[in-house]
Amino acid sequence: MRRGPRKARYDRAAIDAVLSRGLLAHVSFADSGQPYCIPMLYAHVGDGLYVHGSRRSRAVRLLATGRPACATVTLLDGLVLARSVFEHSANYASLIALGSFQAVTDADERLAALEAFTERLVPGRWAEVRAPSANELRATAILQLPLDEVSVKSRSGPPDDGNSSDAGRSTWAGVLPIETRFGTPIPAPELADNIPLAPSVQRLTRR
């Protein structure tokens, strides 16, 4: 995205703010000179960004070689509607982390990361469901990217043309916020009628 009052920030608070609100990371890496960019759920524990996947997944296998990678988490907060086409923009925050992933082998670190994947999206869910079996754990690769080289860019606020010659036009200008929320939970089709909505989901969907 272009222009507007933006700044690159490297402080921990800005990093945490994006990572705590984001739902997905887009992870890019190259294979034989061709870049790929794939969406992955992520977790953030300590100074690491974690992704996971099947050990058989091509992306996981390539990332685990430690080749250079980039993980991007983007929040799109609104459309900035100016009086001219040119000044139209978006309000957003975007975190870009560069580095190399490596496979996490420590059993405790792996379990903590798995718990964080679940808990960051649906707090309390981890304790409601069956823990991973030894086979399931073996089938799952967990990769960590150290958050050493991170930048956060953002734009917020009204259009930039409030002091321009366009400001005299009789055109509405402002920001159209973009909101993301959880909808009404959809029970699995075979779920018994007497099983109540999980407390974790209740808390998320209480309006």
Added chain:
Amino acid sequence: MRRGPRKARYDRAAIDAVLSRGLLAHVSFADSGQPYCIPMLYAHVGDGLYVHGSRRSRAVRLLATGRPACATVTLLDGLVLARSVFEHSANYASLIALGSFQAVTDADERLAALEAFTERLVPGRWAEVRAPSANELRATAILQLPLDEVSVKSRSGPPDDGNSSDAGRSTWAGVLPIETRFGTPIPAPELADNIPLAPSVQRLTRR
């Protein structure tokens, strides 16, 4: 994201469905062996995916060299809450386009792309605002990626453990939909009181 009933599709309808719903593309490219992945607004005209930016932007300049690139558009539709940690997943659709961007030089194609950027997000906005000046057009690079090598992956539906031994557990399972919508428009601070909400924005925010 991993597992689940997913499929890769290459048909035009699947491509159009993702591109018409998406808000952002994540565009990746490499520079000196380091991949980068950056969020960009996009437009979709004919068989091309368009992005734009300042001519001075580093990403734009690198992409315009025609180096290998990847553009990914992801829709996250819901969290899939199974009875086990392992079967937790996400419902999504993701389009991945590989190829090389090139700068669009034809004046008509450039203008059509600019109109599509605005119109796809806020239909009708183009006609409400001042058209780009010659200087603004000169400052703007428009890049096109031919949609030749595209795959669409998606997952939808309930958790996969409905027929597993976990299905007997008394744990709520199902899908928690994720909804994206426009919020209440925020007028620019200096906007005169007698300027009504633009018809384009009215249409988008009418509930």
